[in-house]
Amino acid sequence: MPIDAIVFDKDGTLFDFANTWGTFGRTMLLRVAENDSDRAAELGRIIGFDLETETYSPDSVVIAGTVEEIADALLPHVDGMPRDALIELMNAEAAAAPQAQAVPLGPFLDALKQAGLKLGVATNDSEHPALQHLESVGVKDHFDFIAGYDSGHGFKPGPGQLLAFAAHIGVQPDRIAMVGDSLHDLQAGRAAGMTTIGVLTGLAKADVLAPMADVVLPDIGHIPAWLADN
Incomplete structure (x- = not known):
């Protein structure tokens, strides 16, 4: 798909x-x-x-x-x-808190947008700090949807934030990928019926993420190549 x-x-x-x-x-x-x-x-x-x-x-x-x-x-x-x-x-x-980007986010997100992808953020952080973090590195406006645990959609591992993203952009969940570094992220993605991509820029190891992930990548920078091959 x-x-x-x-x-x-x-x-x-x-x-x-x-x-x-x-x-x-x-x-x-x-x-x-x-x-x-x-x-x-x-x-x-x-x-x-x-x-x-x-x-x-x-x-x-x-x-x-x-x-x-x-x-x-x-x-x-x-x-x-x-x-x-x-x-x-x-x-x-x-x-x-100063944010250390996993990859240079501006060029990475620009490329995804140019490829026609809709983009969202679903975090268990509060919405206000999340918006500040994204703004601090100049990428808040790259996203079509940003939700924290207090945005009214619940929090992960529940699927509410992800389903709200799908509804907001008008795309079926099975045509959306959820990307995260923890089992909570991937469990939410599975519960929402999405493709799940694990990344290793958090603290969880590959063997921990693998049971809930369709693929585990070193970081988000590897996503475009993986999408091109699938």
């Missing part, structure tokens, strides 16, 4: 996860811990983040979770900070 549209995950897919979110994890936790590094390290362990190395464990809630899920993991261990305030703090830190 020809592919007429592609919907991308954001973190770990359009942007390299480790090179983008390590610094965020450290600065966010230090803010929550009021610059107490020992306390920040303890909070990091709760969400699968090593403060010293600025790295995440493969099962970290940060990788595919929503900001609310991260807040709920931290909240029992944070005194005196309401849930809404914690979410607001994390969203502010996330929005300011």
